[in-house]
Amino acid sequence: MSSTVTPLKHETLVIVGNGMVGHHCIEQLIEQDALARYDVHVFGEERQRAYDRVHLSEYFGGRDAESLAMCEADYYSRHGVQAHLGEQVLEIDRECKQVVTGNGRQPYDKLILATGSYPFVPPIPGAEGNSRLVYRTLEDLDGIRAAATGARRGVVVGGGLLGVPQEGQPRAHRGPPQFPRMGVQGGPEALEGGGGGGPDPAGPQIRSGGSADTGA
Ligand SMILES: Cc1cc2nc3c(=O)[nH]c(=O)nc-3n(C[C@H](O)[C@H](O)[C@H](O)COP(=O)(O)OP(=O)(O)OC[C@H]3O[C@@H](n4cnc5c(N)ncnc54)[C@H](O)[C@@H]3O)c2cc1C
Numbered sequence: 001m002s003s004t005v006t007p008l009k010h011e012t013l014v015i016v017g018n019g020m021v022g023h024h025c026i027e028q029l030i031e032q033d034a035l036a037r038y039d040v041h042v043f044g045e046e047r048q049r050a051y052d053r054v055h056l057s058e059y060f061g062g063r064d065a066e067s068l069a070m071c072e073a074d075y076y077s078r079h080g081v082q083a084h085l086g087e088q089v090l091e092i093d094r095e096c097k098q099v100v101t102g103n104g105r106q107p108y109d110k111l112i113l114a115t116g117s118y119p120f121v122p123p124i125p126g127a128e129g130n131s132r133l134v135y136r137t138l139e140d141l142d143g144i145r146a147a148a149t150g151a152r153r154g155v156v157v158g159g160g161l162l163g164v165p166q167e168g169q170p171r172a173h174r175g176p177p178q179f180p181r182m183g184v185q186g187g188p189e190a191l192e193g194g195g196g197g198g199p200d201p202a203g204p205q206i207r208s209g210g211s212a213d214t215g216a
Helices: 020-031 053-059 138-148
Strands: 011-016 038-044 082-085 089-093 098-101 104-107 110-113 153-157 181-185 205-207
Touching: 011 020, 011 104, 020 038, 053 138
Parallel strands: 011 038, 011 110, 038 082, 153 181, 181 205
Antiparallel strands: 089 098, 098 104
16 A cells, blocks of 8 residues: 655744744744744844843943844854844735735745734823833834933833842943933832842932823
8 A cells, every 4th residue: 555645835934023032932943843844934123133132231231232132143044044124014914814014025824923012101291202212122222322322311210120220230320421310210119129229329319109290
């Protein structure tokens, strides 16, 4: 009796988001030899390939973007993963099974969304447009650094893990030479989850139990 082996269908797998999770997913696919079955495309709206966001604050302390990267520059190409960096997915056309970007359409058989989260900006009057900065990406930190240059005073709204400088982290918000003195505005719990250490008397002025009003 002859047996026929049906070759595995070569499918296209699209991953939207090249953050830590999207990257980990690719690592797993490579490790499990899934690339023998799938053409893998990853779309990342940021220009940099996946980087260690958890250690992002070290960028303020002088660490360069390349050293934060989650993999070597040729990792994706070496494994046949097609990386579309700086390319935001604008639409998912589920009927046609395609993702749509500014550069065109990419068909998919399987789609993974690893798009993470966006910083929430509370609807505070005055906190619109370029008048406020958020803290999530390398680009955000470049923006904060640029805005801080020449500024004398800044305010951090949100006294949680990211808002309050932690022990062991570079003193990103602590004044000259790179940054102006910052005030931190947070809820009553602002300092409690602060990773020990609490506020440094020479560091930011911290007001808890208040909410911010930009006075617009
Ligand atoms: C400064 C800082 C410190 C942190 N410290 C800690 C910590 O100590 N411990 C901890 O557990 N967590 C920490 N976090 C949170 C942690 O970084 C996140 O939980 C983690 O990065 C989530 O990974 P992710 O891949 O799901 O999302 P993200 O890292 O947000 O990555 C998602 C990616 O998808 C991209 N994307 C989104 N939409 C699209 C689209 N339409 N098209 C293309 N690309 C898209 C985004 O641009 C982004 O690059 C920290 C976060 C920050 C900002």
